[in-house]
Each structure stands twice: as structure tokens, then as C-alpha cells.
Amino acid sequence: VSAPTIKVTIDQREVEARPGETVLQAARRHGIDIPHFCYHDKLSISGNCRICLVKVNNLPKLQPACNLGCAPNMVVETSVEQVQQAREQVLQFMLLNHPVDCGICDKAGECRLQDYQHAYGPKQSIARDPKHHKRKLHDLGPRITLDNERCILCSRCVRFTREISGSSALGIVERGHHSYVEAQVPGRFDDAYSDNVIEICPTGALLSNDFLYKCRVWFLQPVRSVCTGCARGCSVKVWRRSSVRQQHMPGTDSSHVAYRTTVFENPDINGPWLCNKGYDQHKWMARERLLQPLVRGQAVAPAGALAEAKQLLETARNPAVLVSTHASNEELDVLQSLLGGVTTYVHRDWLPVDGEVVEDHLLIRADKNPNRAGVVARFGDREFDPAAGHDVVLAWGEMGTALPLGGVAWIHLTPFGTPVDAPATVVIPLSNTWERRGSFTNFEGKSNPFEQVFTKPAGVQHAADVFRSLAS
Amino acid sequence: VNGTVFMTFPVTATSHTLADYRARGGYAGLEQALRRHTPDEVGERAKASGLQGRGGAGFMTGLKWEFVARDAPVVYLCCNIDEGEPGTFKDRWILEHSPHQLIEGMLIAAYALRVRHAFAYIRGEFDLPLRRLQAALQEAQAAGLVGDNILGTGFSCDIVVHRGAGAYVCGEESSLINSLEGRKGFPRNKPPFPAVRGLYQKPTVVNNVETLATVPWILVHGSERYAAIGVKKSPGTRLFGVSGHVERPGLFEKPTGYPLAQLIFDDAGGILGGRKLKAVIPGGSSTPILTGAEIENVTLDPESMGKAGSMVGSGAVIVIAEGTCMVRLLQVLSRFYAHESCGQCTPCREGTDWMNRILERVIAGRGTPADIATLRRIPSGIQGNTVCALGDAASMPVVSFLKKFGDEFDHYATHGRSLHDGRLAP
Numbered sequence: 001v002s003a004p005t006i007k008v009t010i011d012q013r014e015v016e017a018r019p020g021e022t023v024l025q026a027a028r029r030h031g032i033d034i035p036h037f038c039y040h041d042k043l044s045i046s047g048n049c050r051i052c053l054v055k056v057n058n059l060p061k062l063q064p065a066c067n068l069g070c071a072p073n074m075v076v077e078t079s080v081e082q083v084q085q086a087r088e089q090v091l092q093f094m095l096l097n098h099p100v101d102c103g104i105c106d107k108a109g110e111c112r113l114q115d116y117q118h119a120y121g122p123k124q125s126i127a128r129d130p131k132h133h134k135r136k137l138h139d140l141g142p143r144i145t146l147d148n149e150r151c152i153l154c155s156r157c158v159r160f161t162r163e164i165s166g167s168s169a170l171g172i173v174e175r176g177h178h179s180y181v182e183a184q185v186p187g188r189f190d191d192a193y194s195d196n197v198i199e200i201c202p203t204g205a206l207l208s209n210d211f212l213y214k215c216r217v218w219f220l221q222p223v224r225s226v227c228t229g230c231a232r233g234c235s236v237k238v239w240r241r242s243s244v245r246q247q248h249m250p251g252t253d254s255s256h257v258a259y260r261t262t263v264f265e266n267p268d269i270n271g272p273w274l275c276n277k278g279y280d281q282h283k284w285m286a287r288e289r290l291l292q293p294l295v296r297g298q299a300v301a302p303a304g305a306l307a308e309a310k311q312l313l314e315t316a317r318n319p320a321v322l323v324s325t326h327a328s329n330e331e332l333d334v335l336q337s338l339l340g341g342v343t344t345y346v347h348r349d350w351l352p353v354d355g356e357v358v359e360d361h362l363l364i365r366a367d368k369n370p371n372r373a374g375v376v377a378r379f380g381d382r383e384f385d386p387a388a389g390h391d392v393v394l395a396w397g398e399m400g401t402a403l404p405l406g407g408v409a410w411i412h413l414t415p416f417g418t419p420v421d422a423p424a425t426v427v428i429p430l431s432n433t434w435e436r437r438g439s440f441t442n443f444e445g446k447s448n449p450f451e452q453v454f455t456k457p458a459g460v461q462h463a464a465d466v467f468r469s470l471a472s
Numbered sequence: 473v474n475g476t477v478f479m480t481f482p483v484t485a486t487s488h489t490l491a492d493y494r495a496r497g498g499y500a501g502l503e504q505a506l507r508r509h510t511p512d513e514v515g516e517r518a519k520a521s522g523l524q525g526r527g528g529a530g531f532m533t534g535l536k537w538e539f540v541a542r543d544a545p546v547v548y549l550c551c552n553i554d555e556g557e558p559g560t561f562k563d564r565w566i567l568e569h570s571p572h573q574l575i576e577g578m579l580i581a582a583y584a585l586r587v588r589h590a591f592a593y594i595r596g597e598f599d600l601p602l603r604r605l606q607a608a609l610q611e612a613q614a615a616g617l618v619g620d621n622i623l624g625t626g627f628s629c630d631i632v633v634h635r636g637a638g639a640y641v642c643g644e645e646s647s648l649i650n651s652l653e654g655r656k657g658f659p660r661n662k663p664p665f666p667a668v669r670g671l672y673q674k675p676t677v678v679n680n681v682e683t684l685a686t687v688p689w690i691l692v693h694g695s696e697r698y699a700a701i702g703v704k705k706s707p708g709t710r711l712f713g714v715s716g717h718v719e720r721p722g723l724f725e726k727p728t729g730y731p732l733a734q735l736i737f738d739d740a741g742g743i744l745g746g747r748k749l750k751a752v753i754p755g756g757s758s759t760p761i762l763t764g765a766e767i768e769n770v771t772l773d774p775e776s777m778g779k780a781g782s783m784v785g786s787g788a789v790i791v792i793a794e795g796t797c798m799v800r801l802l803q804v805l806s807r808f809y810a811h812e813s814c815g816q817c818t819p820c821r822e823g824t825d826w827m828n829r830i831l832e833r834v835i836a837g838r839g840t841p842a843d844i845a846t847l848r849r850i851p852s853g854i855q856g857n858t859v860c861a862l863g864d865a866a867s868m869p870v871v872s873f874l875k876k877f878g879d880e881f882d883h884y885a886t887h888g889r890s891l892h893d894g895r896l897a898p
Contacts, residue, residue, distance in 0.1 A: 047661040048817045050857050061856045067661045089853030093822035126846050129829050153815065172656075172815075175639070177825040179815035 008074040017070035024052055024065040034078050035116045037202045038154035039066040042272060043163055049154050053086045054078050062086055091121040097132040099149045107204030109217040134180055141189030143209050144198060148180045151205035157197035165193040192357045195279035199263055211260045224264050226440050226450040227278040228326055228433055231367035233442035234270035234278050237262050238434060238453045256454050258282035269446055275364050285434060290417045291459045294427040302461060306469050309411045309426045313470060316392035322347035323379050324397030325369035327463060328438025334464040336378050338471040344379040349397040365443055374441040413463060430463050431456040475725030476709045477689045483569050488604050490611040493572040499617060501688030505580045506625040514584035518687060521695035522707045527552060527680035528756060528786045530774055539667035540585055540675045548671040549587040550678045551578055553594040554636050554643035557756035558808060559788030562711035563681035565723050567601035571608035577684035580691060582629040585677055590631045593648050596638045606633060640812035644860045645678035658816045659860035682711055702728030703773040710787050714740040717793035728773040736791055748794035755785020757805050758865030760872035797890040798877040802869060803831040809866035820863035823854040827870055837888035844885050848874055
């Protein structure tokens with residue numbers, strides 16, 4: 001049985017609206033763009049920006065599309081002259097005291113205010129008044145810079161902290177044109193999801209301290225990836241230099257730098273939200289890499305390390321494999337197909353670190369590995385048992401030193417670490433998540449694909465290739 | 473003393489007490505309602521009387537009550553005592569001299585709407601009215617007129633007094649509700665209207681003081697008698713506060729349809745010092761201004777006032793004598809609206825301040841004719857585009873002043889000085 005729908009006409013097009021849907025939502029679903037600043041799919045309706053005003057049933061007074069429920073036979077006009085004029089006037093009001101300092105604003109290029117001004121704004125301001133000044137570029141918290149002059153007081157950030165993250169840490173204080181956004185404890189906005197307010201801010205008022213003045217966004221290109229911070233496996237965008245810009249930067253390393261990580265909206269898994277650890281992914285992915293294959297502490301060529309590892313495994317009486325929970329499903333399939341009868345254990349690459357949010361109501365999970373579900377589905381959920389008498393262990397994944405492997409010959413396959421904290425018999429460096437494509441299965445059993453962001457550095461190998469050469 | 477509903481007694485040092493109110497027949501309406509009528513009958517009487525809201529918008533009171541669902545388990549009643557419209561001082565008079573009349577009206581309305589808890593939202597600046605209201609509530613409580621089992625009829629209703637914190641916008645019903653809930657006084661988007669979802673998400677009726685205080689009279693004297701007073705379409709008497717350049721400013725109770733000129737020239741004693749009438753703001757600072765010539769045949773009812781291009785509003789008649797600088801006057805008004813805009817929605821937050829800044833500049837002698845042209849364009853971006861009516865209220869004076877006294881504005885902007893020296897012309 002199909003749900004009853006309501007027929008409404010938007011811009012002479014008859015469309016079907018779902019019961020309870022607003023005009024703005026129905027229009028968006030049918031590809032009709034009604035501009036909006038304060039409206040957000042996952043937040044309550046505030047109706048304060050007034051840019052979404054539309055003409056309804058030829059009534060003289062315009063109605064905000066974001067707060068207007070669809071009614072049968074409603075006739076909505078979104079581009080008649082009266083509506084266009086109202087949009088121009090609203091934008092004129094918004095820019096009245098806005099500094100229009102796009103040239104030095106990080107948001108330029110992905111700014112809703114900029115986009116709408118170009119699409120719907122007046123050609124020229126009729127104001128000749130000096131602008132009101134408010135506090136510029138000050139710390140709202142340790143991670144976020146606030147520019148009150150650029151703020152249009154849409155209250156999205158305030159509603160986010162009240163309705164989604166639950167910290168209620170932000171509010172709008174004062175009245176009239178004196179109003180401004182402020183943290184409950186000024187300068188101490190430190191919600192575990194605080195960076196989302198940067199993402200949902202329609203202007204350049206809220207900016208990331210980490211990304212501040214790093215790069216113009218139009219030099220960057222997003223690549224869809226998955227956050228490896230916990231078992232939720234949120235979809236993220238990793239921002240690298242766009243291929244066009246790389247040609248202009250020969251010989252520099254900047255083409256291998258991830259400038260920032262932001263959320264990739266994935267309704268199935270994380271919706272439009274991401275925790276601060278996710279927004280920091282580019283920072284912890286930049287931790288020290290292991291790039292040199294080692295045999296008993298001595299640097300060797302990749303082929304030498306592989307040969308040594310192969311010999312160790314072939315002569316072993318009772319070998320075991322510790323399977324990385326940071327491995328992609330595709331790598332796990334390769335391992336499974338080549339394994340034979342070797343004993344396997346789940347290896348937790350990461351455990352919660354001091355000061356980290358362990359688990360909460362929104363996204364963060366206690367298991368800090370992205371693909372435990374994928375490992376368990378293929379190899380079972382046994383944890384490593386030192387008493388099982390293994391003489392050779394193939395440890396795949398980070399944190400090898402944390403394993404109780406005293407006296408056993410072991411081969412460590414890892415993307416990260418240093419020779420000092422990898423005292424294994426053989427160390428083979430691997431590519432990391434950003435250097436290959438694949439998918440993770442999160443704790444709910446949902447598979448989430450990720451793309452390759454960078455090429456892998458010389459000297460490291462993909463885990464799948466390592467397994468193939470060990471098995472050949 | 474010559475009034476019908478309100479000014480029926482000489483104001484004395486004790487006229488606000490329960491004893492005095494009882495002596496002039498008080499609480500008879502409540503008795504009658506509780507003992508002789510069902511709640512629906514009371515509602516029908518209010519509707520049949522044709523009583524219109526006295527807060528400014530003039531919505532039919534009976535109809536407003538009817539919008540509340542009959543089967544709603546919880547309904548709230550709020551009395552709006554946030555009398556903040558510049559020029560208005562009628563509710564203050566009721567509270568200072570006859571607070572029991574309001575309490576009685578609230579109780580009758582609460583009975584009609586099946587309300588258990590009613591709220592009196594009083595503006596923070598009211599001091600004597602607050603003390604009089606609280607004293608009256610204590611008296612009424614002691615006499616068993618408020619609280620549990622009123623007059624032994626089984627009907628219970630408590631009245632909670634809540635003081636505002638000094639925001640004009642909290643006189644708008646939805647921001648009054650937000651303020652009552654302890655939130656910032658931001659108006660809500662409509663729909664939903666308060667009658668559907670208001671205070672604490674429950675159906676709520678917000679009525680003005682004068683409106684509620686009229687209800688006892690209607691019950692005692694009958695809705696037919698009330699409907700026969702004044703003009704047919706909006707019957708009854710109203711309190712008109714005349715202020716500005718008149719000989720005897722004050723509050724007058726007059727039936728609707730009373731000639732505006734008579735109110736100014738007879739009741740208020742004419743223009744100060746025998747000067748000429750320049751203009752009248754007929755219904756509180758938000759209503760469009762009328763010139764002296766325009767008011768000649770205007771009567772104090774919505775229809776006649778509408779024809780003249782203005783509104784009865786809250787019944788605050790502000791009289792302006794010849795010689796007054798209209799630019800300066802408008803700047804006083806626009807400063808008020810810029811100060812009182814809550815800042816929630818864009819057009820009002822930015823627009824009211826912008827208009828005020830332009831007028832400030834013109835007053836300071838730094839204006840240009842282009843400024844006046846800009847001033848003419850701004851209101852169209854505010855009117856009808858805001859969450860509540862404050863944007864409209866701020867725009868209407870600007871539009872009407874510029875339309876009727878445009879030459880004064882052009883002169884000020886061009887020459888950097890006023891067309892009038894500020895002294896009232898003889």
C-alpha cells in the first residue's frame with residue numbers, strides 16, 4: 001500500500017508531496033531549489049532568515065517555504081517577481097553589516113551567502129552607511145574561530161548544540177542588531193561534535209582553527225573515504241589538492257597532503273554529522289609512517305623481507321595470523337582465500353586513548369577499529385592466546401608492541417610505527433587506508449566503500465600483494 | 473465617571489479594593505457565569521456581543537476562543553499586560569483602579585475555555601499596576617474567588633503573575649508565550665497558532681487586559697446590550713488615551729464610532745495653546761499617521777479609520793501640533809523600533825536599525841536626498857516578510873510619514889536643517 005500523497009503545484013509543475021512535508025522539502029525532493037540559510041534537514045525549523053519566502057495561492061503576503069506544510073492543491077510560485085524582489089531585499093539586509101571580506105575568508109567558494117548573493121542578490125547595494133563592527137576572528141573554543149561580523153544569526157549552530165550534540169553550549173545573546181553568537185563559557189566551546197557547526201554554518205562566521213588560512217577551497221578536491229576512528233565508520237571527504245593544481249606544484253610534497261577532513265553526508269550511517277576525531281582524521285593519519293622493510297633490525301629491500309618472512313612461515317610448526325581490524329573487506333577476502341589451515345585471531349589495532357570519548361549517544365563507538373565486523377565474519381572473534389604455543393606469528397596491524405609476543409619469531413605488517421617500537425623479526429611496511437580503495441563493515445553490518453586518495457610511497461606494499469607473494 | 477464599562481466610578485484611594493469593587497456590583501458576572509451558564513454558553517455570549525480584541529489587531533474575541541479544541545485536556549489563558557505600544561496607557565488605568573475587573577474577566581474566560589491555570593504576563597516596567605494586581609489577587613484568593621473550588625461551584629482556577637523583563641516584542645502573543653516559558657522573547661512562526669499549540673505546546677488563548685475586563689459587563693448586562701453600543705461591526709466602548717499637544721491629555725472611555733475630532737477638540741480640550749492641528753497618530757505609534765485635514769470626518773472605529781488609511785490599534789491617540797518637526801518625530805519612533813527589534817529574523821533586525829541610522833544622519837545634518845530615497849525603499853523589504861508584526865509596526869510610520877510629510881524630509885536632507893524651528897507655531 002502506498003502512502004497517501006498530496007498534489008501541489010510548484011512553479012507550474014505538479015508534484016507529489018508526502019504528508020507532513022513542507023513546501024521547501026517537497027520542492028527539494030523534486031529538484032526545485034528554494035534558497036535557505038537557517039533551514040537544515042536535521043534541525044528544528046527556525047524560520048528566521050526569510051530567504052525562502054514564496055508566493056502561495058496568490059496570497060498578497062509571502063510565506064516562508066521552510067515552515068509551510070503542503071496542503072492539497074496548493075499553488076506555489078518560487079520565481080515570480082515579488083519573490084525575487086523579497087530575496088534581493090533579504091540579501092541586501094544580510095549584507096548591510098556583513099564585511100564582505102571574501103578575499104580573506106576561508107569559506108569563500110563554498111559559502112551559501114556568497115552563492116545566493118550571486119544567484120539572487122541585488123546587483124548593487126543601496127546602502128551608504130558605515131558597517132557596524134562586531135568581534136572578529138576570536139576563539140569560540142580551542143578548535144573554532146568565530147567572526148561575529150560574518151554571522152547572519154541563522155541559529156543553525158545554536159540549534160545543533162541543543163538538538164543534536166546536546167551540550168547546549170552555544171546561544172545568541174543581546175537583542176536586535178546587537179545580537180551575536182556566544183559560547184556558554186566564552187572561549188570554551190568544546191563539544192565532542194563541535195566541528196559540525198563549521199560545516200553547517202552558511203557563512204564564514206565559524207571556521208576551523210586547524211584549516212584557517214591553509215588553502216583556498218577551490219584548489220582542493222574531496223575524495224570519499226571512511227573514518228577509521230571507530231566502529232561506526234562514518235563517511236568522510238578527504239580534501240587533497242585538485243589534480244589541476246598539482247601540475248603547478250612540481251616537486252613539492254603538497255600534492256600528498258590532506259588539508260582537511262569533513263563529513264560526507266551518508267544517511268545510512270552518519271547522516272550529516274561527524275565527531276571531532278573524524279574531523280581530525282587528516283591529523284592522525286599524518287602520524288609517523290614505517291617506510292623501510294627490516295629483518296632483525298637491519299634495513300633490507302622489500303623482496304628480501306618477503307623472502308625471510310616466507311621462509312619463517314614455511315618452517316613454522318604452529319604458525320598463527322593476527323588479523324588487522326583496520327583491513328578492508330577486500331584484503332580480508334584475499335587473506336581468507338590463501339590462508340589454508342592456519343590459526344587466526346582478531347587483532348585490535350587501536351584501543352581508546354586517554355581523554356578520548358569512549359562511547360556516546362550519537363556516533364562514537366567504544367571499539368576504535370573500523371572493520372572488526374568484517375574480520376569476525378570471516379575469521380571468528382578469538383583473541384590472541386599466548387599459551388597456545390605458536391612459534392611464528394604473522395601480526396597484521398598496528399600496535400604490535402602491545403602484544404604479548406615475547407620470545408616468538410614474528411612478522412609485523414604495519415602502515416604506521418617506527419623501527420624502535422617494532423622489534424619484530426621481520427617488518428614489512430604496508431599502505432594505509434588512504435592509499436588503496438576498498439570497504440569496511442561497521443558494527444551494524446553496513447558496508448561502506450572508500451576511494452584511494454593518494455598513491456602509496458615507494459617501499460611500502462599493499463597487504464593483499466604481501467599475502468599473494470607469501471603464498472606463492 | 474461618564475463611562476459605561478470602565479469609568480463608572482469616581483477614582484478614590486480605595487477604588488481598587490475588593491470591597492469597593494463588590495460595592496459597585498463586582499463579581500456578579502462571575503457568579504452568574506459559574507452558577508447559571510455552561511462554559512459553552514459563556515463563550516456564545518462573548519461571541520454574540522461582537523467583542524473585538526483591544527490589544528491592537530481587533531480580532532473577534534469569541535472567535536478566538538472558539539478556535540480552541542473543545543476536547544483539549546489542557547488549555548491555558550494568558551492575559552497580555554505587556555502594554556508597551558508608545559502612547560498607550562489604558563491597561564495601566566484598569567490595573568491601577570479596577571484590578572478586580574480584570575481578575576473577574578480572566579476567571580470568566582477561564583471558565584468558558586475550561587482553563588485550570590491562567591497567567592497574567594505583566595510588563596517589567598509596571599510597578600503600581602503590579603502591586604495593585606498582586607494585592608487584588610491576594611484579596612480574591614482570601615475571599616475564595618481565585619484558586620480551588622471558586623464560590624463553592626467546583627470550578628478551580630489559579631492565576632499566576634509573571635513579570636516581563638522589558639521587551640516590547642513580548643507583547644506579541646507568541647513571544648509572550650516564549651517569555652512565560654522562560655525562553656528568550658522571540659516570536660514563533662505561525663502556523664501553528666497559539667490556539668493550537670501555545671504555552672507548553674498546549675492550546676492557549678492570549679487576550680488583552682481591556683478585552684478580558686469587558687467580559688464581566690457583557691455577562692451581567694447581556695450581549696445584546698453590549699452589541700448595541702457604538703457601531704454595529706465593532707461594538708462596545710473603548711478606552712482612548714489622548715496624549716501629545718492637547719490641553720487635557722488623558723484617558724477617555726467612548727463608544728466606538730465616536731468622532732476623532734470631537735475626542736481631540738472637546739474631550740481633550742483642543743490643541744495646546746490654541747495652535748493648529750498638524751497630524752494625529754490615531755492608534756499607537758505603529759499606526760499610520762493622519763494629517764489634520766484627514767481626520768475631519770473620521771470616527772473611532774475600524775471601518776472609518778481604515779477608509780482614512782489608518783487603524784484604531786490600541787486606542788492611543790497622539791496629537792501633533794503645527795510646528796513639530798516630523799523628521800525628528802519619526803526618528804524618535806524609529807529609534808524605539810530599532811531598540812526593540814528582537815533580532816530573530818533578518819528584515820526586521822537589519823531594517824529597523826538601518827532606517828534609524830539614516831534618520832539619525834539626516835537629523836545630524838549629514839543626510840542627502842539619496843538617503844530619503846533609500847528610506848522610502850526599506851519598508852517594502854520588511855513589511856510582510858517578518859516572523860511577527862513588529863516589522864510591519866516599524867515600517868508603517870516610516871511609509872506614512874514619508875507619504876504625507878515628504879517635503880519636510882527632503883528639506884532636512886537637502887539643507888541639513890529642519891523646516892520647523894521646533895517651537896510650536898501659533
